[in-house]
Amino acid sequence: MEQLEALLPGGWTDDRGRLHQKVVLKTLTGREEMLLAENKRRESASLVTTILHRCLLQIGEITEISESLCRNLLVADRQYLLLKLRELTFGTEVRATLPCPWPDCGKKADIDFSLTDLPVTPSVDKGPHYRIPLSEDAAFKEGDLMYDEVVFRLPTGADQEVISPLLAQNEARALNWLLERCLISIGPNKDPNREMIGKLLPKARFEIEKAMSALSPKIELALNTQCPECGREFAAPFDPQDFFFGELRSSRDLLYREVHYLAYHYHWSEREIMDMPKTRRRDYIEMLADEIERLNNAV
Numbered sequence: 010m011e012q013l014e015a016l017l018p019g020g021w022t023d024d025r026g027r028l029h030q031k032v033v034l035k036t037l038t039g040r041e042e043m044l045l046a047e048n049k050r051r052e053s054a055s056l057v058t059t060i061l062h063r064c065l066l067q068i069g070e071i072t073e074i075s076e077s078l079c080r081n082l083l084v085a086d087r088q089y090l091l092l093k094l095r096e097l098t099f100g101t102e103v104r105a106t107l108p109c110p111w112p113d114c115g116k117k118a119d120i121d122f123s124l125t126d127l128p129v130t131p132s133v134d135k136g137p138h139y140r141i142p143l144s145e146d147a148a149f150k151e152g153d154l155m156y157d158e159v160v161f162r163l164p165t166g167a168d169q170e171v172i173s174p175l176l177a178q179n180e181a182r183a184l185n186w187l188l189e190r191c192l193i194s195i196g197p198n199k200d201p202n203r204e205m206i207g208k209l210l211p212k213a214r215f216e217i218e219k220a221m222s223a224l225s226p227k228i229e230l231a232l233n234t235q236c237p238e239c240g241r242e243f244a245a246p247f248d249p250q251d252f253f254f255g256e257l258r259s260s261r262d263l264l265y266r267e268v269h270y271l272a273y274h275y276h277w278s279e280r281e282i283m284d285m286p287k288t289r290r291r292d293y294i295e296m297l298a299d300e301i302e303r304l305n306n307a308v
């Protein structure tokens with residue numbers, strides 16, 4: 010399987026207001042694996058954008074996928090696409106090792122699950138803009154003007170790229186920045202700046218964040234599992250980005266060795282081998298290994 014069709018749980022709305030949800034993805038090749046191996050320290054949201062740009066063949070009727078389009082997909086849609094890419098590259102079965110979170114245990118537990126077990130909830134209202142009223146306690150008044158409703162959009166990869174470096178240093182400022190980017194209006198103010206965001210009451214922020222989360226498409230990324238050592242249940246967090254990138258990055262040396270092995274036996278160029286999907290590269294290596302073993306046994 011080198012291509013896959015899927016339906017984004019959110020979707021992308023173009024300038025003319027048309028919603029695009031169906032996607033076609035192609036599997037990663039040695040080139041993307043190399044890119045991931047060589048950019049271990051690069052901030053991961055921008056790496057997701059690069060990878061999606063290379064592997065997304067189609068969204069709705071759009072076949073010329075720009076990097077900016079990939080960047081502007083909703084956070085959950087990007088996570089969903091990574092899960093699909095993982096499925097294309099390594100299949101749906103996942104085996105992860107996690108420490109049991111109970112302090113008196115802490116033993117390493119192997120967790121097996123299928124990506125198809127992660128519940129995906131598509132968004133109902135596709136927006137892309139959402140208007141919500143603020144409750145009486147959350148609204149505020151300035152002069153004659155009443156600020157009692159907001160219009161926002163949902164966070165995208167572009168927001169993650171900008172915000173994640175700040176998130177580690179100053180979470181409160183990062184969240185302010187996110188609000189500034191996603192809020193389209195506050196009451197009569199159609200372009201709220203930092204000062205305006207600063208006037209929002211904590212209750213208003215809470216209501217906005219709650220509405221954003223309720224309106225977003227969702228992928229459940231915590232698995233209920235049981236520790237095989239102590240038998241107690243716990244929720245295992247699963248970060249598709251870290252996990253999948255980790256799997257792919259595991260070895261640049263191995264990738265070089267595979268290229269060398271195929272080039273040596275088949276006389277293909279490096280370019281041809283690097284353009285192959287990982288699965289096909291592995292199939293050839295297996296065939297070669299079988300063949301070599303057969304020849305050795307015949308001697």
Ligand SMILES: [Zn+2]
Pocket residue numbers: 109110111114115116236237238239240241
């Ligand atoms: Zn345990």
